[in-house]
Amino acid sequence: MSHSRSRRRTLAALAALATAGALSGCGFQLRGPRPLAFSSIYLGVSTQSDLGAALRRRIRASGSTSVEDDPARADVRLEILRNERHRDILTLTGAGKVREYELTYSIAFRLVDRSGAERIAPTVITAKREYNFDDSQVLAKEQEEALLYNDMQGDLVEQLVRRLAAVKS
Structure with a gap:
């Protein structure tokens, strides 16, 4: 045996x-932290914003790139052209009340090097989520919406960093 x-x-x-x-x-x-092809980057978004803080953390986790506070000292500049959240009605009940919402989170960005040449042309990345709405649970649904936006932001930051990692030196 x-x-x-x-x-x-x-x-x-x-x-x-x-x-x-x-x-x-x-x-x-x-999947894991992928090294970026440049040693320093300037983030064109406030570090006080949720998006700016998430991007800073994720880029620092790559281990190879530092985040500069001065755009003149950075190898590349990430320019956030648009950072938008939308909530649209998806379906209504027979009585005309909202049954479902669709949340959309879009970020438009481009990457520019020191000489002003575009390394990534203006690009839009988008995440969408749907959720059921109930008038009797307004506070819970507001929390659910905030969690969904936070989740979408995480997805978009990952997509953005993957695009940055694809840039060749």
Whole structure:
């Protein structure tokens, strides 16, 4: 019996090694902080804003890029052209009351180097979420909406940083 168990463990270990080898051979990598191609960046958004603070944290987590407070000292400037949130009615009840809302969060940005050349042309990234609305739970629904916007902001920051990581030096 122990010989059979040992053989199964060996086969399982070999299968795991083969899978790992196949995944690494195809270029698969776990998501994590990706280094950026520039050593310093200026963020054209207030560090006091939720978006500015989230971007600063995420870029610092990349480990290779510092966030500069002076645009003249940075290798590149991230310019936030638009940062908008919208709430639209998605469906109504038969009585004309709101049943569902659709939340949209959009960020437009571009990346410019020291010489003024665009490294990323103006780009818009958008996240959308839907939620059911109930007049009897207004406070809970306001909290849910705030959480959804926060979640969308996190998604957009990740998308933006992935775009920054794709820029070649």
